[in-house]
Amino acid sequence: xxxxxxxxxxxxxxxxxxxxxxxxxxxxxxxxxxxxxxxxxxxxxxxxxxxxxxxxxxxxxxxxxxxxxxxxxxxxxxxxxxxxxxxxxxxxxxxxxxxxxxxxxxxxxxxxxxxxxxxxxxxxxxxxxxxxxxxxxxxxxxxxxxxxxxxxxxxxxxxxxxxxxxxxxxxxxxxxxxxxxxxxxxxxxxxxxxxxxxxxxxxxxxxxxxxxxxxxxxxxxxxxxxxxxxxxxxxxxxxxxxxxxxxxxxxxxxxxxxxxxxxxxxxxxxxxxxxxxxxxxxxxxxxxxxxxxxxxxxxxxxxxxxxxxxxxxxxxxxxxxxxxxxxxxx
Amino acid sequence: xxxxxxxxxxxxxxxxxxxxxxxxxxxxxxxxxxxxxxxxxxxxxxxxxxxxxxxxxxxxxxxxxxxxxxxxxxxxxxxxxxxxxxxxxxxxxxxxxx
Numbered sequence: 001x002x003x004x005x006x007x008x009x010x011x012x013x014x015x016x017x018x019x020x021x022x023x024x025x026x027x028x029x030x031x032x033x034x035x036x037x038x039x040x041x042x043x044x045x046x047x048x049x050x051x052x053x054x055x056x057x058x059x060x061x062x063x064x065x066x067x068x069x070x071x072x073x074x075x076x077x078x079x080x081x082x083x084x085x086x087x088x089x090x091x092x093x094x095x096x097x098x099x100x101x102x103x104x105x106x107x108x109x110x111x112x113x114x115x116x117x118x119x120x121x122x123x124x125x126x127x128x129x130x131x132x133x134x135x136x137x138x139x140x141x142x143x144x145x146x147x148x149x150x151x152x153x154x155x156x157x158x159x160x161x162x163x164x165x166x167x168x169x170x171x172x173x174x175x176x177x178x179x180x181x182x183x184x185x186x187x188x189x190x191x192x193x194x195x196x197x198x199x200x201x202x203x204x205x206x207x208x209x210x211x212x213x214x215x216x217x218x219x220x221x222x223x224x225x226x227x228x229x230x231x232x233x234x235x236x237x238x239x240x241x242x243x244x245x246x247x248x249x250x251x252x253x254x255x256x257x258x259x260x261x262x263x264x265x266x267x268x269x270x271x272x273x274x275x276x277x278x279x280x281x282x283x284x285x286x287x288x289x290x291x292x293x294x295x296x297x298x299x300x301x302x303x304x305x306x307x308x309x310x311x312x313x314x315x316x317x318x319x320x321x322x323x324x325x326x327x328x329x330x
Numbered sequence: 331x332x333x334x335x336x337x338x339x340x341x342x343x344x345x346x347x348x349x350x351x352x353x354x355x356x357x358x359x360x361x362x363x364x365x366x367x368x369x370x371x372x373x374x375x376x377x378x379x380x381x382x383x384x385x386x387x388x389x390x391x392x393x394x395x396x397x398x399x400x401x402x403x404x405x406x407x408x409x410x411x412x413x414x415x416x417x418x419x420x421x422x423x424x425x426x427x428x
Contacts, residue, residue, distance in 0.1 A: 105421040154427075206425040237424075242391070245398030246420040248413040253391045272392045281394065288423075306420045309398060317396035 005051055006032055006042055008086045013044035016079050016093040046213070047079060048096050051089040052224060058083065060147040061090055064223040067146070067198070074119050076211055076221045097209025097221065110251055111258040112218040113208055118264030120220065121197045121231040149201040149229030151280070152188035155287040162290040166297035171311045175289045178282065178314035186283040192230040197265060201225030203234040231266030235259060236280035240288065243281055244309040282317055285310045333358060346372050
């Protein structure tokens with residue numbers, strides 16, 4: 001099944017590159033860039049085809065694709081305007097971009113990432129929905145605007161997996177305890193407070209590519225979690241890494257400073273950003289810790305030090321009164 | 331010892347370990363070799379302000395109370411050894427949706 005899907009994706013990416021019928025193909029064989037339960041990505045020369053997660057909301061994906069097509073300087077624009085279905089999965093095609101070099105931490109594009117997120121968050125939410133018209137092959141369902149940003153839902157999914165797959169692991173206890181200290185909106189149980197902005201929903205350094213490859217400007221990829229929500233969620237993963245002691249303070253300061261300099265609205269222009277960052281940074285710390293425990297338990301090995309850091313942070317946050325939790329007790 | 335100026339007798343006083351001869355007549359003071367420097371040194375210690383405060387915490391980004399002791403607001407004097415130690419590995423994690 002997985003091989004069938006990958007072959008279908010390779011053929012789809014090949015077709016996206018070689019639009020002329022019957023054209024010869026001098027390219028190298030297709031390569032699989034990712035093959036996870038929630039996404040399979042296959043590359044052929046300058047194009048990639050992505051199979052989205054089973055059960056993806058097709059209407060929401062159509063809206064998210066349309067946003068990407070309308071913000072080409074911020075989001076990588078899709079090669080085709082709509083998803084098609086292959087092997088029961090929605091499939092989209094994209095230009096291949098150059099990712100962040102995993103071997104060169106010092107060249108990580110923190111400033112570019114921050115400026116892109118600031119631009120995304122400043123995009124009027126009303127301007128983001130696509131124009132439904134007769135020329136649109138797959139018009140967005142009437143009455144739907146932007147779907148909600150899926151960050152809190154992803155965190156809730158990670159906790160559900162922890163409960164299902166490693167509930168008895170010694171490190172699961174502080175993670176579950178920390179989860180209960182979060183405000184309801186950060187657990188996807190209520191809409192977020194405050195104004196909703198257009199957010200990425202799953203920002204990390206793997207969500208940036210240079211387009212056109214190899215030297216073009218950085219743009220954001222992966223619209224699966226994009227939508228309206230709390231902009232601070234997009235800053236919260238670097239914030240969580242910094243708080244867990246994994247991201248050096250200078251790099252966190254560069255990222256935050258560049259976001260503010262670009263007029264990003266999710267935190268005040270100066271002063272302490274943590275009143276806005278605290279809940280999402282705690283949620284992403286809990287999510288990261290939950291995934292770490294599940295991964296280590298599945299592999300039958302102890303947590304490594306990078307996996308242990310967010311678990312330790314969960315332990316600290318659940319031992320002190322939650323500053324933002326609304327009357328809840330761990 | 332007699333005062334070299336008015337020839338009145340001089341009396342010896344000890345001030346913070348420095349021997350000082352003062353004339354009982356004209357109140358003039360006689361210092362031995364090195365005693366002026368010793369007094370100057372003592373004076374500068376007295377006038378020196380309190381030791382400077384530790385490096386300003388404002389230079390460090392604000393951090394939440396649940397943050398790691400290494401990072402965040404607790405980490406002022408730790409340098410970068412902690413980050414260098416597992417920088418490559420933690421950077422790898424920042425490239426994935428973990």
